[in-house]
Amino acid sequence: MGEYSDASAVGFNKTAVMTVIRQLTAGQRQTLLEESGVSSLEELESLLRQHTMRVENYEQPYMQYAEFRMSKFLLLYVPPILIIIGTFGNMFAFLVLRRRSMIKVSTYFYLACLAVADLFVLYVGLLRMWIGELTGMDLQNQAMWLCKLTVILGYIASDTAVWIIMAVTVERFIVVCYPFKANQMCNVLRAKKVILGLVLLMFAINLHFLWTVESVEEMIDGRNVVYCRAVEPYSALVNEAWPWVDACIYSFLPFVFIIMLNIMIINQVVKAHNSRERMQGVSERQKLDGRRQSTEGTKLTIMLLTVSFSFLITTLPMNVSLIVTTFWNQMLHDPHKVAKFTLVKSITELLMYVNHSMNFFLYCATxxxxxxxxxxxxxxxxxxxxxxxxxxxxxxxxxxxxxxxxxxxxxxxxxxxxxx
Structure with missing residues (x-):
């Protein structure tokens, strides 16, 4: 899914802030005190101390629940494992798929591009999330350009990765169901055009984030919070409409089409296998050659079916979670339900990132x-x-x-x- 987060608290060094304030001129300090609604530096320092304590204790009401503690544990220790595995797997897969004997086949060109897209997803999304969990600082909120760049790159990378799987599935459907058109429609040149078209399309779809989100500092519940958020008049678009648009692009539409195409592919493979078994009047050598060619094509089909089905399995929980939480907002008023929701959300989100980490091992297995x-x-x-x-x-x-x-x-x- 997309890499946009609506809000994230950011801590600060109280001592450093007070040092900077004391270096101001008397007039500047007085103006600051008046705007802050306090009468002295001691009172301001006390407010800063209380603010720091509130930030540090923000999660305390939920820590009493085992579900919330488990969520924190998963977000702290699972992401580095996925990042290491995904980095090794995707880089090694790219090197193998770029070999001369592989890159001549358009399917392997698609998979090489998929490895690159998966790396972007892991580093723009998962790595940033883990650093935020580890340090309490979301890189997305540190600068205006980081806010816009991480949001738009996150969406483009994740959407492109999924639609590359879609392109591979469509190509395999053509090869299996319309073999006489395969040479014309399935080649590396066409694959390059498809990849370029997908990247440009996803960039155009998500381009609006360059002006619809920005980094903002506000006072919320007595806390200074800096976060990357939607700006008016686009908040309804980004916060309410776009999650559903992104869900359709990233998951719902690919989910439906991949299931339909895979069913037709499997049905055609079974028919072709039964047809070869009933062949009569064909020499044993011709049968053997036909079986050998069919076996090679079937093995590649099985590998691609495994990749597409693994995508369906790892993203389905995220879809269900999105739908359930959308129609069950009352859960957010109960701390225990919030803890349960947090655990479910963490598991489904990590499962989504598993999809971007494991393709190399699927290639090896199948x-x-x-x-x-x-x-x-x-x-x-x-x-x-x-x-x-x-x-x-x-x-x-x-x-x-x-x-x-x-x-x-x-x-x-x-x-x-x-x-x-």
């Missing part, structure tokens, strides 16, 4: 070609060293070495090189 490319990438250096150590006249070298043109290196056959 993609045979992806695993082969990882092995070649890891064994590339060892293979080169071993090959250079052998003489040109060695019978073993003549029989065991084959030229891998896709990767541009010389590798031993499986009988000669073992990588684990």
């Amino acid at each position: 993609g045979k070609k992806f695993r082969q490319q990882i092995m070649r990438l890891l064994c590339q250096r060892e293979s080169r060293t071993t090959w250079l150590s052998m003489t040109d006249n060695s019978p073993k070298a003549k029989q065991g070495i084959q030229n891998n043109k896709d990767d541009g290196i010389l590798c031993f056959s499986k009988s000669e090189v073992t990588c684990v």
Whole structure:
């Protein structure tokens, strides 16, 4: 979902504030005291001390509930794990998917772009959230440009990542259900145009955040609060209408279309499998070649279906949470219900970020070609060293070495090189 947060309290150093105040001229201090409604610096310092205590004790009413404490625990310890796993996975996936033997296939180009988008989501959204939980300071609220930049980048990255999954699912639908049009419609050049179009579209949709949100400091319940919020006359758009627009773009529409397309893809794969089993009057060699080609396509289809279904599973709880809380606002008046709501929201939000962290492991689990490319990438250096150590006249070298043109290196056959 989007990375916009309506408000976040920010602490300050009371001693530093008083030091700055004492450096003012007598006239400036008097003006400050009059505007603050106090008669002396001692009274102002007392108010600042009380304010600091209120900020520090803001969460105390909820800490008595186990649900709230569990939420704080999850938000403190789960994000760094997801960030480390997601950073490694997405960067390694990008390196593998950019290899020459992979990047020629438009599907792998989409997945390489998805890895980049997922990294942006993790660093703009999850990392910022974790730093805020760790320090009590939301980076989004530290400057006007940070407010606007984090909001718009967060929305663009998350929306683009989801719609790349949509594009991959549509492409797989074309390949499976309309194979004769696949060569024309599914190629790297078209994939590049689709990615560019998606980025520009998401930028245009979320461009309004450049002028509809800003960083504002206000006095709320006796506390100075700095937060990134909607400005008038756009507060209704940003706070009430846009969460639903974003939910449709990020989840509702992709959810429906991905389910429909996946059902049709699975149905067509089953039909094609049954049709091959009933083939008559075809030579065994032709059957074997057909099965081999079908198996390769089926494995890629299974990998992509796994990616799309994992998206559905990890984002569905967030959708349900949004709908339930929208129609059950009375829960916010009961501290225990607030604690329960906070726990549910934290779990569903972290589950959403799991979706942006785990694709590499899904590729490894379901993609045979992806695993082969990882092995070649890891064994590339060892293979080169071993090959250079052998003489040109060695019978073993003549029989065991084959030229891998896709990767541009010389590798031993499986009988000669073992990588684990």
